Amino acid sequence: MAEPLPPGLDNERMAGALDRFRRIVGQEWVFAGERAASYYDPYTIANDPNAHKAHAAVAPASTEQVQELVKVANEHLVPLWTVSRGKNFAYGGAAPVLTGSVVLDLSRMNRIIEVNEQFGYALVEPGVSYFDLYKYIQDRGLKLWLDVPDPGWGSVMGNALDHGVGYTPYGDHFGMQCGMEVVLASGEVVRTGMGAMPGNNTWQLFKYGFGPYVDGMFSQSNFGVVTKMGIWLMREPPGFRPYLITFPREEDIEPVVEMVRSLRLNNVLQNAATIRSLVLDAALFSTKSQYYSGAGPIPDSVARQIMADQEIGMWNFCGALYGPPAITDVLWAATRDAFASIPGVRFYFPEDRKRRPDILIHRSDTMRGIPKLTEFGFLNWNGGGGHVGFSPVSPITGKDAIKQYRMVSGRVREAGFDYMGLMAVGFRELHHVTVIVYDQANPREREKLDQLFRLMVREAAAEGYGEYRTHIHYMDTIANTYSWNNHALLRMHQTIKDALDPNGILSPGKSGIWPKRLREAGKR
Amino acid sequence: MAADWAHAGRPVGVHGDVTAVWNDRLDRVTRERQLLISGVTAYSFFFCLKVLVSEHSALSERAVRVGRDLLYWTMYTTPRVRYGT
Numbered sequence: 001m002a003e004p005l006p007p008g009l010d011n012e013r014m015a016g017a018l019d020r021f022r023r024i025v026g027q028e029w030v031f032a033g034e035r036a037a038s039y040y041d042p043y044t045i046a047n048d049p050n051a052h053k054a055h056a057a058v059a060p061a062s063t064e065q066v067q068e069l070v071k072v073a074n075e076h077l078v079p080l081w082t083v084s085r086g087k088n089f090a091y092g093g094a095a096p097v098l099t100g101s102v103v104l105d106l107s108r109m110n111r112i113i114e115v116n117e118q119f120g121y122a123l124v125e126p127g128v129s130y131f132d133l134y135k136y137i138q139d140r141g142l143k144l145w146l147d148v149p150d151p152g153w154g155s156v157m158g159n160a161l162d163h164g165v166g167y168t169p170y171g172d173h174f175g176m177q178c179g180m181e182v183v184l185a186s187g188e189v190v191r192t193g194m195g196a197m198p199g200n201n202t203w204q205l206f207k208y209g210f211g212p213y214v215d216g217m218f219s220q221s222n223f224g225v226v227t228k229m230g231i232w233l234m235r236e237p238p239g240f241r242p243y244l245i246t247f248p249r250e251e252d253i254e255p256v257v258e259m260v261r262s263l264r265l266n267n268v269l270q271n272a273a274t275i276r277s278l279v280l281d282a283a284l285f286s287t288k289s290q291y292y293s294g295a296g297p298i299p300d301s302v303a304r305q306i307m308a309d310q311e312i313g314m315w316n317f318c319g320a321l322y323g324p325p326a327i328t329d330v331l332w333a334a335t336r337d338a339f340a341s342i343p344g345v346r347f348y349f350p351e352d353r354k355r356r357p358d359i360l361i362h363r364s365d366t367m368r369g370i371p372k373l374t375e376f377g378f379l380n381w382n383g384g385g386g387h388v389g390f391s392p393v394s395p396i397t398g399k400d401a402i403k404q405y406r407m408v409s410g411r412v413r414e415a416g417f418d419y420m421g422l423m424a425v426g427f428r429e430l431h432h433v434t435v436i437v438y439d440q441a442n443p444r445e446r447e448k449l450d451q452l453f454r455l456m457v458r459e460a461a462a463e464g465y466g467e468y469r470t471h472i473h474y475m476d477t478i479a480n481t482y483s484w485n486n487h488a489l490l491r492m493h494q495t496i497k498d499a500l501d502p503n504g505i506l507s508p509g510k511s512g513i514w515p516k517r518l519r520e521a522g523k524r
Numbered sequence: 525m526a527a528d529w530a531h532a533g534r535p536v537g538v539h540g541d542v543t544a545v546w547n548d549r550l551d552r553v554t555r556e557r558q559l560l561i562s563g564v565t566a567y568s569f570f571f572c573l574k575v576l577v578s579e580h581s582a583l584s585e586r587a588v589r590v591g592r593d594l595l596y597w598t599m600y601t602t603p604r605v606r607y608g609t
Contacts, residue, residue, distance in 0.1 A: 042571075107579075153576065287566070289593055371543075373541050373542055373568075374540060376572055377540050377541070377568050378568075379567055379568045379571065380566040380593060384567025384570075384593075384595065385567075
């Protein structure tokens with residue numbers, strides 16, 4: 001099957017552009033035909049085989065090559081879909097929103113430019129993975145910790161730019177970003193913050209520089225190609241004490257979240273802790289068929305059996321304490337006392353957990369910044385399938401938590417899936433992330449998932465809950481829920497887009513932002 | 525596990541996450557030479573290994589389901605030009 005073309009381009013014009021790309025990056029770094037097959041969404045939701053299919057890919061090795069590529073893309077009106085490493089699998093992988101785009105694959109730009117132990121930061125290129133940066137730090141014996149998301153193969157920069165979260169006190173990844181280098185659609189290179197001053201030595205130390213703070217414009221956006229980024233790293237603490245607190249009933253989520261807010265705002269809870277559901281934790285190390293052979297979601301009796309077998313709860317609160325024992329002892333006492341009144345609560349440290357593999361042993365690694373791939377175990381729950389994340393944000397209140405849980409778990413179970421969710425604790429908000437594992441080989445199941453997802457988006461929006469991040473298939477859908485004052489924010493995004501990228505070549509459709517040239521054709 | 529890997533052709537027990545097996549030896553070996561790897565594992569192990577190997581090797585693979593939760597798979601890997609400088 002011929003590779004699809006983007007709107008407005010014919011084969012001749014695209015071939016001409018690819019030839020020019022080859023002259024810039026070298027023959028072997030332009031991928032077309034079969035060689036472009038890896039730039040796909042492994043967990044596609046659409047039943048149209050051409051949906052979100054790339055035409056080709058190009059992999060530059062330097063900022064200068066990115067500059068040259070965007071100049072050619074402007075001449076030929078070729079849409080470039082930028083990926084750092086293309087490993088964002090729950091949200092579309094390396095696949096573009098706009099069918100026929102050329103993927104701008106930055107994974108060859110994988111230099112760790114600096115790791116500064118004195119101040120605790122790294123300056124990296126987009127292709128640097130958490131595995132890479134962790135190894136660099138370990139090999140040199142630096143007293144620094146990463147904050148990692150669940151998949152360790154992801155890009156440090158890409159995850160931060162997509163507002164990804166981790167699990168240490170540095171869990172807000174974009175919050176820990178400091179200083180960027182960006183190639184604009186014109187080909188011009190900009191350094192943000194203090195990096196704009198020649199000879200300045202605080203580019204990775206002070207975010208704001210002078211004048212408007214623009215770094216946020218380049219996150220979840222298509223206003224430029226970020227080619228370098230600073231990220232703050234945590235100093236290795238003098239002590240680390242991970243813990244697991246389990247709760248036996250679904251309705252416990254309400255008082256648990258009330259306690260969590262108080263602990264978080266008082267800085268007793270130091271890290272981006274998570275409250276994880278039974279099936280999400282069970283699915284990491286066991287399969288549904290070990291417990292249940294019926295159709296649809298597991299019944300309550302099976303849930304009780306899993307809880308007993310795996311010593312986990314209906315909700316499992318994984319957190320950690322960081323600091324010298326004199327401090328962590330006090331923080332632990334306050335944490336334990338806060339939850340002690342909930343009937344059936346159980347408290348564990350790693351030494352209390354005898355089963356292997358075990359959820360706390362696994363999460364202990366993650367909460368100290370060790371990159372892994374263990375979380376992909378949940379794909380095995382139904383024998384191996386695709387997954388998509390539904391991720392609305394709410395305040396840290398018990399009322400919101402149980403309302404969201406009932407809304408989402410009700411719809412998910414109604415559609416025949418098990419509820420696999422977690423609530424990640426931010427500074428003032430909860431990210432309620434539900435993964436839906438589905439049979440990706442079954443077109444009817446994909447259609448069912450698509451209907452379910454759109455329904456949940458509508459229902460969440462009607463209650464004022466917005467998603468913080470989404471799959472490429474739903475970017476327009478989510479953008480449309482941020483509609484206050486007749487979509488004023490989206491219209492402002494479009495104005496910026498048209499000013500910075502008048503030919504609309506950079507990642508058309510990212511976060512629902514379409515350039516003028518493709519505003520109608522792209523959405524179709 | 526390291527001792528097991530010293531004997532090519534012998535099966536290696538794995539549990540869940542591919543990361544340890546990958547870091548232990550497979551990452552290096554698949555960059556250096558062609559390799560035939562087979563396994564009977566859950567889907568996630570196969571998927572993750574496939575993604576990791578694809579970063580620096582051409583890959584041809586086949587997988588057959590041998591039960592509700594298990595796949596029997598083979599991968600034939602050939603090192604590609606190395607990314608990066």
